[in-house]
Amino acid sequence: MKEIQTFAKKYQEEMGWEISEESYAKSRDSLLNNYMLLTTEVAEVAEELRKAFNLKTSYVENGMDEKQAFELAKYQIKDDMGKELSDCLAYMLKFYNYFGIDLEESFYDKMEEVKNRRNKDLVKTEK
Template sequence: MKKLQEFAKNYQAEMNWEIRTDNYERTRSSLLNNYMLLTTEVAEIAEELRKAFNHTNTLINDGMDEDGAFETAKDSFRENIGKELADCIAYITKFANYFEVDLEDSFYQKMEEVRNRKNKDVGVMKR
């Protein structure tokens, strides 16, 4: 993850896509804009899932068993979902780099926190 964050930092600088830091208003505006772009990418994941489920239902209606239909749909939409996930990671790393957050350390710390919760639901990841 550290290598990914470093790559993203350099790539975003090369593309002139960093969060602006000229002054408070530019920084605030840049952070909000990037947050909106991140939420757009998350919505695009949902759109790809919707397409995959619709494709699954079409295959089921054409006589394929549910599991086979879903596996076929997963194969068909894997690349697009991967691209949308990558877009999300790009924005998440941008925020992490701006706030000087080590995503790898934060991830493992958060997972340990969740593991040790007293009120956790079994089999469900909650924030």
């Protein structure tokens, strides 16, 4: 994860796409703009899911087994889904880098927090 975060920082600098630190107003505008771009990319992930569900439905209506139909639909959107998820990751990395957050440390810390959280919806069986 450290490699990808470092790559993203250098890439963003080379492309002139880093979040502005020139002034509060420019930082605020840049943060909001990048947040809007991130949410747009998340919506594009949803669009790929919608496409997969519609493909699956069409295949089932034409007689294909549901599981096979969904596997085919997943395969057909795989490349575009990867691109959209990569766009999301790129924007997220901008925020990690702007705020000086170590992606790897933050990720593992959060996963540990979730693991240890008492989730009222999750019932674990004791062995």
